[in-house]
Amino acid sequence: MKVILKQIAITCMVFGLLLVIVNTAASAPLAGGQGNRVQANFMSQDPDPADAGKDVELRWQVINTIPGTVDLKFRLDAQYPFLFEAGDLPDKELGPSTGTSDTNLFYVLHYRLRIANNAMKGTYNITLNWNTGDGWAKKEYPIYIDPKSADFVVGALLTSPEKLIADTKEAKLSVNIDNIGKGNAENVKVKLILPTGFKPTYSYSDEDNPGTIEKNNGKTTNFYVDVDENIKEGEYNAKLEITYRDENDEKNNYSTKTLDLFIPIKPAPYLIVESITTNPEKLVPGAKAEFRIKVRNTGNEKADSVSLRVFKDASQPFEFNEKSDFVGKLEKNDSGDAVLRVTVNNNAVSKKYLLDVELRGIDEKNNVVIFRRTVPITVDPAPKGLPSTGSIGALIAIVGAAGYYQRKKKIG
Numbered sequence: 249m250k251v252i253l254k255q256i257a258i259t260c261m262v263f264g265l266l267l268v269i270v271n272t273a274a275s276a277p278l279a280g281g282q283g284n285r286v287q288a289n290f291m292s293q294d295p296d297p298a299d300a301g302k303d304v305e306l307r308w309q310v311i312n313t314i315p316g317t318v319d320l321k322f323r324l325d326a327q328y329p330f331l332f333e334a335g336d337l338p339d340k341e342l343g344p345s346t347g348t349s350d351t352n353l354f355y356v357l358h359y360r361l362r363i364a365n366n367a368m369k370g371t372y373n374i375t376l377n378w379n380t381g382d383g384w385a386k387k388e389y390p391i392y393i394d395p396k397s398a399d400f401v402v403g404a405l406l407t408s409p410e411k412l413i414a415d416t417k418e419a420k421l422s423v424n425i426d427n428i429g430k431g432n433a434e435n436v437k438v439k440l441i442l443p444t445g446f447k448p449t450y451s452y453s454d455e456d457n458p459g460t461i462e463k464n465n466g467k468t469t470n471f472y473v474d475v476d477e478n479i480k481e482g483e484y485n486a487k488l489e490i491t492y493r494d495e496n497d498e499k500n501n502y503s504t505k506t507l508d509l510f511i512p513i514k515p516a517p518y519l520i521v522e523s524i525t526t527n528p529e530k531l532v533p534g535a536k537a538e539f540r541i542k543v544r545n546t547g548n549e550k551a552d553s554v555s556l557r558v559f560k561d562a563s564q565p566f567e568f569n570e571k572s573d574f575v576g577k578l579e580k581n582d583s584g585d586a587v588l589r590v591t592v593n594n595n596a597v598s599k600k601y602l603l604d605v606e607l608r609g610i611d612e613k614n615n616v617v618i619f620r621r622t623v624p625i626t627v628d629p630a631p632k633g634l635p636s637t638g639s640i641g642a643l644i645a646i647v648g649a650a651g652y653y654q655r656k657k658k659i660g
Contacts, residue, residue: 285313291356299496313348325386371393432462435492441487469488483510517611522542533630543586557571
C-alpha cells in the first residue's frame with residue numbers, strides 16, 4: 249500500500265510540473281528571447297495603396313511584455329522601390345520602455361518613406377527589426393503599391409505590306425501604344441530603335457509624336473523603314489523608347505520607358521540577276537544583239553511565274569523587240585534565263601549603260617513579289633577604218649539603188 253501511495257505522489261508532482269511549463273509558455277507572446285516578447289503589429293499605411301513618386305506613412309503598434317524596463321531600438325530595412333528621402337532614417341529609438349501585460353497600453357512607431365518614381369504595381373515586403381539589448385528580432389510586412397501614373401505596353405503591330413520580306417522599301421509599321429496606368433501621359437514622343445538589317449526610310453521616319461495618351465486608352469504610332477536585301481527570316485528585336493510627362497507628376501519631370509517590339513521577317517522568294525551575256529559578245533553601234541539575263545532565286549521559298557521586264561531610259565541607245573520575257577518557276581537556289589532581242593542605235597556612244605529591270609514572281613501564298621535590279625550593258629566603239637554595221641547597211645542600199653538605176657537607163 250505504501251508503494252502505491254508513493255507512485256501516486258510522484259505522478260502528481262510530474263503532472264503539476266508539466267502544467268506550470270505549459271502555462272508559462274502560453275502566457276508569453278512569442279517563444280524565444282526578450283526580443284520576441286515585443287509585439288510589433290502593423291497598424292496602417294497612408295495612402296493605401298501607395299503611389300509612385302509620393303510619400304507613404306507607416307505605423308506599428310508596439311507592445312512590450314518584458315518585465316522591468318528595457319531600451320527599445322528599431323531598424324527598418326526597406327529596399328527598392330522604398331527610399332529614405334522623406335525625412336526619416338532607418339534607425340529609431342523609443343528609449344526606456346516598461347513592460348506590461350495590458351494590450352491596451354502600447355507605443356506607436358512611425359516611418360515616412362518615399363516611393364520611387366518608376367515603381368511598378370505590386371506588393372513589396374519591408375522588414376522591421378527591434379532590439380531590447382538581448383539581440384535582434386525581425387518580421388516582414390507587405391506594402392501594396394499601385395501607381396497613379398501612366399504605364400505603357402505594346403499593342404498590335406500592323407505592317408504594310410502585310411508580309412515583310414527581305415529588300416522591302418518604305419515598309420509601314422503601325423504600332424499601338426496602350427496606357428495601362430492610372431494617369432494620363434502628356435507630350436508623348438516615341439522613337440523606334442532599329443536592329444541591324446533595318447534603317448529609317450527617310451529622316452525622322454523612325455519617330456512619332458502621338459501627344460496625350462489617356463489612361464486605359466491607346467494610340468497608334470507609325471514608322472517607315474527599309475528592310476535590308478540580305479536579311480534572313482525570323483523575328484528581330486527593335487525597341488520603342490517612349491518619353492512622356494505624367495499628369496500627376498507635381499514636378500513636371502519627363503520620364504522614359506523602353507519597350508520591346510518584335511518585327512517578323514517572313515520566308516519568301518528573293519530574285520537576283522546572277523549574270524548577263526550578250527551575243528555578239530561585243531556590242532557596237534548599229535548591231536543587232538541578244539541579251540541573255542540569268543535570274544536566280546536565292547530566297548527560302550519557291551517562286552512561280554517568274555518574269556523579267558526592262559525599263560528603257562530614253563537616253564539609252566537600245567531598241568527592244570519585246571521588253572519582257574517569261575522565266576517560269578524557280579525553286580530555292582534555282583536559276584533561269586530571260587532573253588531580250590535588241591538593236592543598238594547607230595549613233596550610240598561607247599560607254600557602260602545601266603539598264604533597270606524588274607523581276608516579278610508569285611510566292612507560295614499567291615502574293616506577288618517584285619524586285620528592281622540594275623544590269624550593266626557596255627557598248628564598244630566601232631572598229632577603226634570600218635563604218636559601223638548600220639553605215640555598211642546604208643552603203644549597200646545606196647550601191648544597190650545606183651546599179652538598179654544604171655540597168656534601167658540602158659534598157660530604156
